[in-house]
Amino acid sequence: MLQEIKELYKYRELIINLVIRDLKVRYKNSYVGFLWSLVNPIIQVATITVIFKYVMPMKIPNYSAYLFCAFLSWSFFFYSLLDSCDSIILHAGIVKKTYFPREAMPISVCISNLVHFCLAMVVFIAYVLFYLKAPALATW
Numbered sequence: 001m002l003q004e005i006k007e008l009y010k011y012r013e014l015i016i017n018l019v020i021r022d023l024k025v026r027y028k029n030s031y032v033g034f035l036w037s038l039v040n041p042i043i044q045v046a047t048i049t050v051i052f053k054y055v056m057p058m059k060i061p062n063y064s065a066y067l068f069c070a071f072l073s074w075s076f077f078f079y080s081l082l083d084s085c086d087s088i089i090l091h092a093g094i095v096k097k098t099y100f101p102r103e104a105m106p107i108s109v110c111i112s113n114l115v116h117f118c119l120a121m122v123v124f125i126a127y128v129l130f131y132l133k134a135p136a137l138a139t140w
Contacts, residue, residue: 007101014100018108023115037116038123045071065131068124076117083109 008015027033048071049064060066084106088095091105 004101004103008103008107011100011104015104015108015111018104019112019115022108022112026112034119038120041068041071041075041120042123042127062131065128068127072117072120072124075120076113079116080110080113083113 027036030036032039045064045068048067052058052067053063087105087109088102095102095105
């Protein structure tokens with residue numbers, strides 16, 4: 001186990017380059033770009049909040065904050081697992097032509113999803129601070 005970790009450490013530049021490539025490719029042809037990964041969870045949480053707060057009334061205070069926190073964690077887990085499973089198959093050409101630890105592909109995908117998760121957490125923290133600063137506006 002320790003040998004595999006040492007080998008991954010030797011290939012850390014490869015992992016970093018794979019993460020950077022994944023982040024560039026993901027939003028290459030998008031006008032909104034990286035901002036879309038931050039706006040998309042907010043729109044989904046707002047839609048679910050409206051449904052569960054007004055269409056099917058629930059009496060949970062700050063329901064949208066709870067939902068937003070859970071949604072971000074779940075989406076990080078879901079997309080990391082989904083993308084990691086496909087990463088070696090999608091990069092079969094690279095895997096067949098050169099030697100490197102095969103664990104580098106799923107690790108790089110998880111790290112790129114972690115970058116998105118951290119940026120979304122910044123939005124979540126701003127959202128929570130909004131609740132603390134403006135409690136009268138936070139009742140929606």
